[in-house]
Amino acid sequence: MTEAVRLDAVSKVYGKGQGAVAALREVSVGVPRGTFTAVMGPSGSGKSTFLQCAAGLDVPSSGAVRLGGTDLTGLDENALTELRRRRIGFVFQSFNLISALTVTENITLPLRLAGAGIDRSWLDEVVHRVGLGGRTGHRPAELSGGQQQRVAIARALVTRPEVVFGDEPTGALDTMTARDVLTLLREAVSALGQTVVMVTHDPVAASYADSVLFLADGRIVDAMPAPTAGKVAERMTRLGAWK
Ligand SMILES: Nc1ncnc2c1ncn2[C@@H]1O[C@H](COP(=O)(O)OP(=O)(O)OP(=O)(O)O)[C@@H](O)[C@H]1O
Numbered sequence: 001m002t003e004a005v006r007l008d009a010v011s012k013v014y015g016k017g018q019g020a021v022a023a024l025r026e027v028s029v030g031v032p033r034g035t036f037t038a039v040m041g042p043s044g045s046g047k048s049t050f051l052q053c054a055a056g057l058d059v060p061s062s063g064a065v066r067l068g069g070t071d072l073t074g075l076d077e078n079a080l081t082e083l084r085r086r087r088i089g090f091v092f093q094s095f096n097l098i099s100a101l102t103v104t105e106n107i108t109l110p111l112r113l114a115g116a117g118i119d120r121s122w123l124d125e126v127v128h129r130v131g132l133g134g135r136t137g138h139r140p141a142e143l144s145g146g147q148q149q150r151v152a153i154a155r156a157l158v159t160r161p162e163v164v165f166g167d168e169p170t171g172a173l174d175t176m177t178a179r180d181v182l183t184l185l186r187e188a189v190s191a192l193g194q195t196v197v198m199v200t201h202d203p204v205a206a207s208y209a210d211s212v213l214f215l216a217d218g219r220i221v222d223a224m225p226a227p228t229a230g231k232v233a234e235r236m237t238r239l240g241a242w243k
Helices: 046-054 077-085 103-113 120-129 145-157 173-189 229-236
Strands: 001-013 023-033 035-040 060-065 088-092 163-166 196-198 209-214 219-225
Touching: 001 046, 001 103, 023 046, 023 060, 023 120, 023 219, 035 046, 035 103, 035 163, 035 173, 035 229, 077 088, 088 145, 103 120, 103 145, 120 145, 120 173, 145 163, 173 196, 209 229, 219 229
Parallel strands: 035 196, 035 209, 088 163, 163 196
Antiparallel strands: 001 023, 001 060, 209 219
16 A cells, blocks of 8 residues: 655654753654544644644654655755645644635635646535535635534645645534534545544544554554544553543
């Protein structure tokens, strides 16, 4: 199976000298294409740093990140911006929609920023899949939190990115709405072959993934295929996440 994204001996140190913090320590891992991976670990274990480095939003102190066949090491900021626009999708906890734009305008924004044409039938499919068919002219303030996150997911899918990265995408949603959003991400993987990597604190959210990577103190300490919420919660307890 080919890998959508690969990290080799990636380390990230914030600060210098006495105050330096090693947020990632020689992390090596590959994410197979068309899979759903959850990233978990105690607070401060390096999850956000992992996501930022894997997504080209932050530059590792050492080691290499590859997206498909592209080595991100040495790409300048313009090249990284271009790569993120065209080849990566993002879903954040806070939705990050533009309030002045309609649903359709928000969804198609990455295409317009990248100067890419809009494939109407794909846009229609994405809008239909996320269940926003009747809402395309609305603005974010006229939508519920769950609907806003659906717009963000559609925006992430519309460029057919190689990977969609999620940073606590259900963190701001109630339990039922979170389940709908997780089901949607699951379907993007199962039905569309999308690759998804999601940081979460929630064992139930992680149970929607094909596998879970556990980080502790900047290292990957375990990987769990076919996770259940119970098994994930137990592993997190053993990592000392919920003392
Ligand atoms: N910009 C920064 N400057 C200095 N230290 C940082 C910076 N970003 C993160 N860190 C440190 O790096 C370590 C890992 O942080 P990171 O945010 O990746 O952890 P996390 O697992 O996502 O935590 P949480 O679950 O609390 O969000 C922590 O010790 C954190 O304090």
